[in-house]
Amino acid sequence: MRDHLRAGIAVYNEGRYHAAHDAWEAYWLDLDEGDDERFLHGLIQFTAVVHHASEENWSGAQGLAESATEYLDGLPDPYHGVALDEVRSFLVATAADPHHAADPPTLTHNGEAIGYGALGFDATAVAAGVLAEAGRYNEAVIADAVDRARDELDGDGGSQFVGMVFSFVRERDQRPVVYQRLRDHVELEQQKDDDVRGLFE
16 A cells, blocks of 8 residues: 555645545545544545545645545544544644635655655655646556556666656656657657567568
8 A cells, every 4th residue: 555655645746636535545445444444434435535625625725624534534644654633634724714724735655745756666656646647647658657667677687767757757747758858769660579579470
């Protein structure tokens, strides 16, 4: 859970409230009922509260604040390193007055308000997929780039894809340019793979 959790926190802290839940959702859907499921369900609803408030949908923010509070109720603070008391206080105040949601808290993990620069490779890979989907980039290109970056990390000697995946996530203003470079490199590597396969067919 740690990489998904940190990726979602970083995406949220960078102001991508709606996109943040995507880092948690795929992991959450596979969980059985229990504290971890309630925890992620509550965080997903929390980010939806903040998203609705950012769009001035006060009734949506208020209703979700009530249900998110129920999911997070009774979990220890911190839980999986996330400071829940501040989140719960925010949700209770928002349920009473939805305009309170206009000033959302920063999420922390192990006492740190993390952004993209604090993510290791695996959490960065999760964030890259989330940002690709949210930014309408080709998710297959990003997934291929992440796979090739993993191969580099496993020891094939290269590092171009690792660096570009980190840049795609961390360099918000340059993300379209980095994506173009990633796409070009993926297409080139795919062509090489196809050429090699063609030799043996």
